[in-house]
Each structure stands twice: as C-alpha cells, then as structure tokens.
Amino acid sequence: MKLRILLADDHEIVRRGLASLLIRHEGWEICGEANDGREAVEKVRQLKPDVIIIDIGMPNLNGLDATRRILQEDPTAKIIVLTVTDADQVIREALDAGARGFVLKSDAARDLVTAIEALESKRMFFTPRVNELLLAGFLEKGHAISRNHPPTLPTLTAREREITQLLAEGRSSKEAASLLNLSTKTIETHRSNIMRKLSLHSIRDLVVYAIKNKIIQIEVPPDSAGPLPIPIPKPVPSAQ
Amino acid sequence: MTFRAAIDPTLGKEIATMTTRILLVDDHPIVREGLKTVLQRRPGWEVVGEASDGEEALEKAEALHPDVIVLDITMPKMNGLEVCRVLRQNANGSSDGEIPEVLFVTQHDSPQMLKEALGVGAKGYVVKSNAARDLLEAIEVVSQHRVFTALARPGEKPQGAN
Numbered sequence: 063m064k065l066r067i068l069l070a071d072d073h074e075i076v077r078r079g080l081a082s083l084l085i086r087h088e089g090w091e092i093c094g095e096a097n098d099g100r101e102a103v104e105k106v107r108q109l110k111p112d113v114i115i116i117d118i119g120m121p122n123l124n125g126l127d128a129t130r131r132i133l134q135e136d137p138t139a140k141i142i143v144l145t146v147t148d149a150d151q152v153i154r155e156a157l158d159a160g161a162r163g164f165v166l167k168s169d170a171a172r173d174l175v176t177a178i179e180a181l182e183s184k185r186m187f188f189t190p191r192v193n194e195l196l197l198a199g200f201l202e203k204g205h206a207i208s209r210n211h212p213p214t215l216p217t218l219t220a221r222e223r224e225i226t227q228l229l230a231e232g233r234s235s236k237e238a239a240s241l242l243n244l245s246t247k248t249i250e251t252h253r254s255n256i257m258r259k260l261s262l263h264s265i266r267d268l269v270v271y272a273i274k275n276k277i278i279q280i281e282v283p284p285d286s287a288g289p290l291p292i293p294i295p296k297p298v299p300s301a302q
Numbered sequence: 303m304t305f306r307a308a309i310d311p312t313l314g315k316e317i318a319t320m321t322t323r324i325l326l327v328d329d330h331p332i333v334r335e336g337l338k339t340v341l342q343r344r345p346g347w348e349v350v351g352e353a354s355d356g357e358e359a360l361e362k363a364e365a366l367h368p369d370v371i372v373l374d375i376t377m378p379k380m381n382g383l384e385v386c387r388v389l390r391q392n393a394n395g396s397s398d399g400e401i402p403e404v405l406f407v408t409q410h411d412s413p414q415m416l417k418e419a420l421g422v423g424a425k426g427y428v429v430k431s432n433a434a435r436d437l438l439e440a441i442e443v444v445s446q447h448r449v450f451t452a453l454a455r456p457g458e459k460p461q462g463a464n
Contacts, residue, residue: 074434075407079336171331 065182066093068111070102070128071144072120080115080170087175099123100241103131106139113178117167118145118152119279121231122241126159126276127223133160134220140181144170148191152276157196163187218256223277225252229265230272322445323350325368325402327359327385329377333430337372337407340437347441356380360388368402370445372437373424375408375415382406383422390423403444407433411454420451429454 067084069077069092081092094109096102100123102116114132118125125143132139142163143156156164163177166189177187188196218226228238235249242249262268272278324341326334326349334352341347351366353359355378363371371389375382386404393401405426406419416427426444428436429452436452443450 073333073336073430074432075336075340075430075437076330076332077336078339078434079332079334082335082339083332167332168330171335174332 064089064091065113065178066091066109066111067178068092068094068096068102068105068109068114070096070099070105070115070120070125071117072097076117076167080174083171083174084178087178090178099125099128099131102128103135106132107135112140113181114139114141115174116141116143116161118143118156118276122228123224124227124277124279126155127220127227129156129159129161130220142174142177142181142187144174146279148189150195153192153195155276157192164189164192218259222252222256222259225249226256226268226272227277229253230269230278320346322347322370322441323366323368324348324441325351325353325359325362325366325371327353327356327362327371327377327382328374328407329354333374337433337437340434341441344438344441356382356385359385363389363402364392367400369400370441371402371404372441373404373406375406375410375419382408383418386419386422386424403447405440405444405450407437413453416451416453420449425449427451427453 067090069080071077071080074097077095081095084090085092093111094105096105098120099116102114102120102125103123105111106114116125116128120128123131125145129141129143132141137160140163141161142165143159143161144165144167145152145156146167148164148166153164162181163186165173165177165187169189173187173189180187224242225238228241229235233241235253236246238244239246239249257263257268260268260271262271269278324347326337328334328337331354334354338349341349350368351362353362357379359371359373359382360380362368373382373385380388386406389402389404403426404424405428406424407428407430408415408419409430411429411431419427425447426440426449428440428450432452432454436450440450440452
C-alpha cells in the first residue's frame, strides 16, 4: 500500500516542485492537489489521504483554518503545514490548529521528506525554532505549549475567521454568501458580530486585522521597488 | 540561442538543432524544482545552472552564458531587479557574445513592478501563481528577443507582442 499524499498550495509551480521531490521516494504517491484551503478540505473528504501538506498563505480559506476544519472532521488526519515564516505566533497557531509537522517553505526541499517519514513512524516534525519554543514552554510551565494558552485576541469562530478572510480579500457580502452557500443576510450578521468583537469600524480596519493576524498575507516588495499599496477592498453594503 | 550539430537517426545525417540554455534563479529550491519539472516538457531546452540569490545569479550568468535567465525578484543579498540592471550594465561595457534575456517569475502581481522590470531591461514577466501555465510560452517568446508579460489579474491576458 502506497502512502497517499495530498498537496495544497495556491502556486502550481510549487506543487510541481513538491510532487517531483516526493514521488522520488519509494512507496509514496500524490493522490491529489488543491489550489486553496476550501478545495483542500473538499479533497480530504473525497480522497482520505494519509498525509496532507498544506500551505498557510492561500486564498479563499487559508491553510491554518483549513487545517482546523479538516481536523474537526477527522481528528486523525496527519497535516504538515508549509510556511514562509516561523514567527512565534504562526508556530503557536499551527500547533493549536493541530498540525503534526511544520516545515519552512525555504527548507522544504531538505525537510519535507524527513517530516513525512516522521509522520509515517508516528512522530512529529518541527523546525529548530518550533522545537526551541516547545522546549521553552515545557520548562516554563512544566508542560509543552498547550491548547489552552491564553488567547491574545478576541476569539473568532471558525466561520467568522473564514468570513473575515473573504471580506478582507475584497469580496462583497453577496460573493461571500454564494461561496459559502449562506444567505447574504447571514454573512452580514456575521460581519457585524466580527466588527463588534474586534472593535473595528470599517472594512479597511478588517483588512489590517486580517493581515496582522496572518489570516491573509500580502506580498512584501523588495526595497528598490517602493511600497505596494494594500489592496482596497470593494465597499460592502452595510449590515445596519 | 545556440546552434548545435546533431545526428538525426532517421535520416542519418547532420542537421542543426537549436538549444535554449536556461539559468534558474530563485531562493526556494522547491520553486526551482517546480520550474525544472515544467521545463523538462520541452525537448531542446536545457537548464544549465541554478542560483539561489542575486550574487550567485551574476556569477553563474558570467560563467555559463545562458540564453535566458529565469529570475525571481525578492531574493536575499541582491534582488532580481538589481541583478538585471547589473547584467545590462556589464553588457554595455563589452561587445563579446550575446546578452542573456531576462524573464522574471515573481509573486508580485503588480503593474508597477511589471513596469519596473521592463525598465531595467527584462524581456519577460510572469506571475508565480500562473508560472506553470505561462512559463513555456514566455521562454519561447523571450528567447526570440521579444516581450512576454502576463499578470494574473482577472481580465488581463498574456501580452506576447513586441
């Protein structure tokens, strides 16, 4: 029986690279690919892969929220998150979401095979920075970073985070509603709840919140090119 | 474009085939791997080298004389725009050999960045999210010293014209 791997990354060129790397390993196969988090959740349902490689920065539904969603439906799913940064907050969120592996994209060519092998033998794989954090947590509190560390921000529900991402990406309530098979009114109710919870006053604030909290990611241009503008989302009809 | 004598086994005589020699520059090995996988589909194209930052790119360009450099923009040490600028400057100072054409493959889906890229002398601009789709055509066009640009924004079509 081959180990069946699902690849989720919004860049096909990255999926080609990952696939080329992984299929060289005996006994492994790519059973499917997904372009964004929502497709990843869907493909996991259909294909029941043994291992899921999931990029954090993806449109529509980011990798962390997709990870949460997948594990909600199947707590035994084995997920390795791919990330461009090992900033502490991202590590914490990935661990909290239930990922069993954490690999930096820049190191993927080196670390990903090791990470999957670790999962195969029921171990976990983290970058050195994650291990440091885990160890620090262990020494400080006498146990590893737990699932109930105090939240630094008001907690949004999975649905609210999902809607936050769609709105911050510039979608209207109507577009978000059609993507999620909900009514526009429901989206608008969620939207005002989100704004109230986070004490935000405009969609502009929501975009900034989404960027700060890595719900969406923006490109950082090189110095010589000057700053790129943050995309200004389309105005969303008021819920009031 | 390099002309190389080759034997056509069916005819048993020498014919001229064209090889496009390509240098791949990106700081993520996994992206280079993906680019290579896509490029392998085209017989006659050869990846002659790889580099993971701007300085290495300049060194390899000088040593390997590629026809096309597939260049990332955001990279450590020296970004791709800078690399392209230096390549053009060096070319102006010397008359020997052909100057490699530069094709940017970048995550920046931005008209300003595209303008800047063409401004420093690149012939091609492809957005990473569409690279798997656009790369082959872009290299084809750029290797003939023509311009190929394609942003990923809705409604934008690849521009393969001069």
